[in-house]
Amino acid sequence: MQLFTGPLSMFGAKAEIAALEKGLAFERVMVPFDRDDRYAPRHPEVLRINPKQQVPVLIHGAVELFDSTQIFEYFEDLKPHPALWPSGAAARAQARKLEHLADEVFFPNVVQLFGLQEAMQSAPAIAACAACARHYEAMEGLLAGQDHLAGDYSYADIALYMAHVFADRKGAGMTEATPRLVAWRERVGQRVAVRKVVGPMMKFLASQGRPVPRFLQSHLSA
Secondary structure, eight states: OEEEEOTTOHHHHHHHHHHHHHTOOOEEEEOOBOTTSOBOOOOHHHHHHOTTOOSOEEEETTEEEOOHHHHHHHHHHHOOSSOSSOSSHHHHHHHHHHHHHIIIIIHHHHHHHHTTTTOTTSHHHHHHHHHHHHHHHHHHHHTTSOSBTTBSSOHHHHHHHHHHHHHHHTTOOOOTTOHHHHHHHHHHHTSHHHHHHHHHHHHHHHHTTOOOOGGGGGGGGO
């Protein structure tokens, strides 16, 4: 199994964390990023497999996938235990919805901030940060009676955690307004698989002279 990812790939990190949580053996193939966090894949397999020309890309025998959520589903079918979707159709549907919201509703606001770092007081940047804050508030409500977003730890937690890492980097971090979500972030961030993936990412940022989020600076001395 080969997983093509990049040093600052949010979606690649999702897939890598999931593989580690599942205990799957894989070779990580690193594809470069450019200075502005945009994809610059130079590996021919990425270009061949993914029409979007982006990482992650997974190759496992005859299986070739290029979407982090589809990679999640493949991992779950390949190795059902430990389960990373909850049991029961309704619970799985909720977890899948939360994972989709993290990728397709929350993260696009973060992507918008990538090009607004010199204009964080502009109307588009303020609107993007406000949208992130509303998402945090909604997730705060889910954590009123449970430790993770969909009950047990799941792909939904992996997706939001990694999206939030980038949100914090770009100026849309959590605040004291969502204390349960901050505590959730600490729980998820202490998982071995998460630390194995996020640690090298933070060290890469530091090696480039780029800021590391305060809540992740402990990785620099690990």
